[in-house]
Amino acid sequence: MSDTPFYSLRGISKAFPGVKALDQVQLDLYSGEVMALIGENGAGKSTLVKTMTGIYQPDAGELRLAGECISLTTPDAARNLGITAIHQETVLFDELSVTENIFTGHLLTRGPLNMLDWSEMRRQCIKILADIEAQIDPDILLKHLSIGQRHMVAIARALSFNAKVVILDEPTAALSIHETQELYKIVDKLKAAGCAIMFISHKFDEVFAIADRYTVFRDGCFVDQGKIDNVTQAQLVTMMVGRTVDQIYPERAQALGDIVLKVENFSHPTEFHDLSFELRSGEILGFYGLVGAGRTELMQAIYGVSNNITGSLEIAGQVVKIRSPADAIKAGIVYVPEERQSQGVVLDLPIDQNITLPQLNHINKNGLLNPASEYTLADEYASRLQVKAPNWHELVGNLSGGNQQKVVIAKWLATQPKVIIMDEPTKGIDISSKAAVHSFMSELVKQGLAVIMVSSELPEVMGMSDRIIVMSEGLQVSELQRADFNPEKIVSAASGGLNEKTIH
Amino acid sequence: MKKLYTNREALLCALIIIMALSVGAFADDFLSVGNLLSVYNDTSMLIILALGQMLVIITRCIDLSVAANLALTGMVIAMLNSSYPDFPVPLLVLLGAGLGLCMGMINGLLVWKLSIPAIVVTLGTMSIYRGVIFLLSDGAWVNAHEMSATFMQIPRATFIGIALLSWASLITIAVFYYFTRYARTGREIYAAGNSPTAAFYTGIDVGRSQFIAFSLSGLLAGLCGYLWVSRYAVAYVDVASGFELQVISACVIGGISIMGGVGTVTGCVLGAIFIGVINNALPVIGVSPFWQMAISGAVIVLAVIASSRAEQKSGRIILKQTMLATSK
Numbered sequence: 089m090s091d092t093p094f095y096s097l098r099g100i101s102k103a104f105p106g107v108k109a110l111d112q113v114q115l116d117l118y119s120g121e122v123m124a125l126i127g128e129n130g131a132g133k134s135t136l137v138k139t140m141t142g143i144y145q146p147d148a149g150e151l152r153l154a155g156e157c158i159s160l161t162t163p164d165a166a167r168n169l170g171i172t173a174i175h176q177e178t179v180l181f182d183e184l185s186v187t188e189n190i191f192t193g194h195l196l197t198r199g200p201l202n203m204l205d206w207s208e209m210r211r212q213c214i215k216i217l218a219d220i221e222a223q224i225d226p227d228i229l230l231k232h233l234s235i236g237q238r239h240m241v242a243i244a245r246a247l248s249f250n251a252k253v254v255i256l257d258e259p260t261a262a263l264s265i266h267e268t269q270e271l272y273k274i275v276d277k278l279k280a281a282g283c284a285i286m287f288i289s290h291k292f293d294e295v296f297a298i299a300d301r302y303t304v305f306r307d308g309c310f311v312d313q314g315k316i317d318n319v320t321q322a323q324l325v326t327m328m329v330g331r332t333v334d335q336i337y338p339e340r341a342q343a344l345g346d347i348v349l350k351v352e353n354f355s356h357p358t359e360f361h362d363l364s365f366e367l368r369s370g371e372i373l374g375f376y377g378l379v380g381a382g383r384t385e386l387m388q389a390i391y392g393v394s395n396n397i398t399g400s401l402e403i404a405g406q407v408v409k410i411r412s413p414a415d416a417i418k419a420g421i422v423y424v425p426e427e428r429q430s431q432g433v434v435l436d437l438p439i440d441q442n443i444t445l446p447q448l449n450h451i452n453k454n455g456l457l458n459p460a461s462e463y464t465l466a467d468e469y470a471s472r473l474q475v476k477a478p479n480w481h482e483l484v485g486n487l488s489g490g491n492q493q494k495v496v497i498a499k500w501l502a503t504q505p506k507v508i509i510m511d512e513p514t515k516g517i518d519i520s521s522k523a524a525v526h527s528f529m530s531e532l533v534k535q536g537l538a539v540i541m542v543s544s545e546l547p548e549v550m551g552m553s554d555r556i557i558v559m560s561e562g563l564q565v566s567e568l569q570r571a572d573f574n575p576e577k578i579v580s581a582a583s584g585g586l587n588e589k590t591i592h
Numbered sequence: 593m594k595k596l597y598t599n600r601e602a603l604l605c606a607l608i609i610i611m612a613l614s615v616g617a618f619a620d621d622f623l624s625v626g627n628l629l630s631v632y633n634d635t636s637m638l639i640i641l642a643l644g645q646m647l648v649i650i651t652r653c654i655d656l657s658v659a660a661n662l663a664l665t666g667m668v669i670a671m672l673n674s675s676y677p678d679f680p681v682p683l684l685v686l687l688g689a690g691l692g693l694c695m696g697m698i699n700g701l702l703v704w705k706l707s708i709p710a711i712v713v714t715l716g717t718m719s720i721y722r723g724v725i726f727l728l729s730d731g732a733w734v735n736a737h738e739m740s741a742t743f744m745q746i747p748r749a750t751f752i753g754i755a756l757l758s759w760a761s762l763i764t765i766a767v768f769y770y771f772t773r774y775a776r777t778g779r780e781i782y783a784a785g786n787s788p789t790a791a792f793y794t795g796i797d798v799g800r801s802q803f804i805a806f807s808l809s810g811l812l813a814g815l816c817g818y819l820w821v822s823r824y825a826v827a828y829v830d831v832a833s834g835f836e837l838q839v840i841s842a843c844v845i846g847g848i849s850i851m852g853g854v855g856t857v858t859g860c861v862l863g864a865i866f867i868g869v870i871n872n873a874l875p876v877i878g879v880s881p882f883w884q885m886a887i888s889g890a891v892i893v894l895a896v897i898a899s900s901r902a903e904q905k906s907g908r909i910i911l912k913q914t915m916l917a918t919s920k
Contacts, residue, residue: 433790436787
């Protein structure tokens, strides 16, 4: 332990078109200590990691390593200085052996012909694996390993670069409890070896278990830092969410109608367990949770994407069996997916054809298309959503993200659904489109539609929803009515801190 | 560049005309109406098969079994005709088309229900269909003198001065043009190929679209089975061997994206005619057939380079704006 930080950042700013991702932030990492970086989605953590590892160049500010000012122009430069990050989804090669994975990019060679020195690499690989007490065969192909073991390999790879700064970006998100314990042990070893470690996590129990210090970010700004012993979980939550709500959300006050959707005891073998809820017409039901809480999987189950689901589903009082998206659309449930470009729209089809795609058999009973009537239908909904395009013959691939999202929503509205599920509806779209999507959502419920909104943005989920269901690790942990919305409660429930079910 | 890409068909058209004119400069006869019609007639089967292949490629699959399918139906029909010369030929044609359809459906079902990659399925069925020909015929040929006169005459008969073989391709073009533009299934095939995940989330059964594409490709291969055998008046195990590669080449030259989802009937037909003109023109100016293969190969590579470069140039709107901003 030392008093001067080993790797420190001062006044770092980074802006992207339309967004200031980091604003004058600071951060200190000490050798032999674990620093937990805490912040909501969108607080700027990922941008910071990328700045610290040479993937992004900061617009302003300085990085100091062991007291010296450094500039990281490439990820390679960072790696050569011993700064390495292990990402949530590890980037490794399935079809290569563990040894090959560890040394790809800095293969060892020998002799005048620069022949690859496999025996030396294998020897070093065994040594590194032994150092972190990972019992992994160096010759096994990566695809045969569990996710936890892959993390071990990723860490071993980082160590093979003689890492002095190790950044772990939500490393436990996909790990089992046992694997998480293994990871803690490795972190302890890295500490003992004098590495400066940054640990990003949404789970407070983890933070308190392994961190020595904490730093809190909010909306791209530095909030506070200090020793973990001098802070409580409640204080951390307040620092994380204690925001001024500067975005204006449409008024949401109206009488709810009848129950349109009733989900009972929905369970999936691995993703979620025993979820039940009702949804009334005119209601926006928010689903909040951390990444990996099972929200998207639940929505996809309702929409008929995943199989082997147990439980029952009623639409307007009638039990419906949904085995495919086609069944769901027929039953009046539509889904605006999170992955807009791959799941939401067909990029190489024009706007009008994207909008009519789900109901070609309705508009055209005999199987023959009528482009004029298609265009009319598309025109009605694309105009309602104010899609910005020269005309509706424009390819969707040429539109901005926000306008593509409007096309997806227009497509589903044209089918006149009863329930519309929106999965992260404003993820990655610009502010004005975001506001348009929000005001449109509130207009929809006024017309009696029922909306389920999955969102990881706390202000959005609190601003838009009539009711919020919080999920954590595949379970429904809390349900709050609008009057009881409270950011601290929601965040700590999602982080697994609040386990009692509060139903009003 | 973008304009050039969007007008790929015009470009292809111009190339074909330039090629025909320059060959015409060497041999006057080449540009006579009679010869041009015969060049088209020669290309008819390539056009028909390329259209079927186009649908399959659009759904992100490939059908390597078309030529084997053609050869098998051709053999079955030729054997039936030689054993029962009185069996009406139109029924034989229908039978051939039906048999081809069945073989296409087998491909389609394997891809759809068992999710086996199309290249593996059709590589397998290609060998199986060829093998069956051998089993049926014992390796023997069915020669012209064993076929009935009507059997061989039908494709040669003319209507308004154009051979029925050419008519068959013209009708197929018309039907496919309509199908891809105005049929619901046609639109779904494009969507399924362009973005299978988005199509699935939109309620389209992607596997079913692939099945339909394979079925149609098989149907056309069956039809061509009759056309081929009667036109060349012979059926044997290796009929049209390797022809599937020319069919796929025609699609690629015609701008059918091998990544699926993109391609037009016009482009596909022009691609086939392009190959047809090369095949017919090179012998006229005395180029060896080995050069023909190399030339069509080079054209394919050039076509792919041209289209991939064109795709790079066509940026998204966001990109263009930033580029404009920096260039100011």
